[in-house]
Amino acid sequence: MSADFLQPRRVLVTGAAGFIGYHLCERLLDDGVQVLGVDSLTPYYDPRLKADRLARLSAREGFRFERLDLADRVATAELFAREPFDAVLHLAAQAGVRYSVENPLAYLDSNLAGMMNVLEGCRHARVGHLVYASSSSVYGAGNTMPLSEDKVTDRPVSLYAASKKANEVMAYSYSHLYDLPATGLRLFTVYGPWGRPDMAIFRFVRAIEERAPIDVYNHGQMRRDFTYVGDVVEAIVRVMHRPPQREGAAPPQRILNVGNSSPVMLMDFIACLEQALGKVADKRLLPMQPGDVPDTWADVTRLGELTGFSPATPIREGVQRFVDWYRAYVRERGEPPAAS
Structure with missing residues (x-):
C-alpha cells in the first residue's frame, strides 16, 4: 500500500497522561511538534502516577493539556471545532483484559463511545491521519503463530478484545465512507x-522488592511478545508520517502489528526480573485466568515494509530500564504507586 509523507505540526494525543501517551508526547515534543494532550484522568490506577507524568509534560515547551472525557460527545465535538490538528494519535481507552472480565460496562464509554466521537471529530475536521491503538488481544486464542494481520480476529475472549476489534471495524467504515486516512x-x-501499576512487570517488581509472592498464571506456561515502549513510540511516529491512500475501491485504512517479534516464556521473563533486581521471586503457580491467551507473537513484516523499522529492544535491556526507573521513582516518592 502506497503512502504519502505527512509532516504534522499540530497533533492531538488522547490518553496523554497514560503510559504510552506520555512517552509519545515526549517524543513528539523532542521532534518540535506542537502537542495538545487530552485525558480524562480516571482513577483506574493510582492517579499520582498520571499526575507525575503530566507534570513532566506540562514543563515542556509546545505542550498543552486539556482534561476531557472523549465519551462526552458535545465537548469532543467542540474540541475538534476550535483546534486544528494535522494528525490525531488516539491512545485513550479503558485498559486491562482481566479488568474487563469483572467490569465489562467500564469499556462501553471509553472504548466505544470515545472512539466514535474521535472518528466524528476527525471526519468533520478533515484530519490528515488518525492513528489509533488496537491490541494483540483481538487475535483471541487458537491462531497459529506468528500472528499476521490477516489472521482470524472475530473470536475475542474478553470484552476488552471485543472493544478493540470494534474500533477497527468502526475506523474501516469511516475510511470507506468519508475517506478518512x-x-x-x-x-x-x-x-x-512509567508503566501502569496493574501490568505484570509492575506487579512482579513491586512484589519481589517487597518479598511478597507473585501470581504466575497457567503455571508459567505462557509466551508473551514483550515490546519496549520506546520501540512502540518509534513505530507510532513513523506510521503517523505515512497516511494510507485510497487505492481503487479500497479505503485509506490499514492495520499493523507492533511487537518485538520475539516471544518470551513467562518464567524466562521472571528470571530477567530476578537478575535485574538481584532477588529471587516467590512464585505462586496458578491456572489460566479467564480472558487470557497462552501465546502472543507478532509478525511485523508489514510494519517493516512501510516504515523501515521493527521493534527489537532485547528483553533484558528493557527490563533493566524498567527496574532502574522503578527504584528511582520509589526513592523519590517514598512508596510505589498502587494498582487501583
Whole structure:
C-alpha cells in the first residue's frame, strides 16, 4: 500500500497522561511538534502516577493539556471545532483484559463511545491521519503463530478484545465512507518505564522488592511478545508520517502489528526480573485466568515494509530500564504507586 509523507505540526494525543501517551508526547515534543494532550484522568490506577507524568509534560515547551472525557460527545465535538490538528494519535481507552472480565460496562464509554466521537471529530475536521491503538488481544486464542494481520480476529475472549476489534471495524467504515486516512496498531504487551501499576512487570517488581509472592498464571506456561515502549513510540511516529491512500475501491485504512517479534516464556521473563533486581521471586503457580491467551507473537513484516523499522529492544535491556526507573521513582516518592 502506497503512502504519502505527512509532516504534522499540530497533533492531538488522547490518553496523554497514560503510559504510552506520555512517552509519545515526549517524543513528539523532542521532534518540535506542537502537542495538545487530552485525558480524562480516571482513577483506574493510582492517579499520582498520571499526575507525575503530566507534570513532566506540562514543563515542556509546545505542550498543552486539556482534561476531557472523549465519551462526552458535545465537548469532543467542540474540541475538534476550535483546534486544528494535522494528525490525531488516539491512545485513550479503558485498559486491562482481566479488568474487563469483572467490569465489562467500564469499556462501553471509553472504548466505544470515545472512539466514535474521535472518528466524528476527525471526519468533520478533515484530519490528515488518525492513528489509533488496537491490541494483540483481538487475535483471541487458537491462531497459529506468528500472528499476521490477516489472521482470524472475530473470536475475542474478553470484552476488552471485543472493544478493540470494534474500533477497527468502526475506523474501516469511516475510511470507506468519508475517506478518512486511518491506521490501527495492534500493540503487543508494551512495557517500560512509567508503566501502569496493574501490568505484570509492575506487579512482579513491586512484589519481589517487597518479598511478597507473585501470581504466575497457567503455571508459567505462557509466551508473551514483550515490546519496549520506546520501540512502540518509534513505530507510532513513523506510521503517523505515512497516511494510507485510497487505492481503487479500497479505503485509506490499514492495520499493523507492533511487537518485538520475539516471544518470551513467562518464567524466562521472571528470571530477567530476578537478575535485574538481584532477588529471587516467590512464585505462586496458578491456572489460566479467564480472558487470557497462552501465546502472543507478532509478525511485523508489514510494519517493516512501510516504515523501515521493527521493534527489537532485547528483553533484558528493557527490563533493566524498567527496574532502574522503578527504584528511582520509589526513592523519590517514598512508596510505589498502587494498582487501583
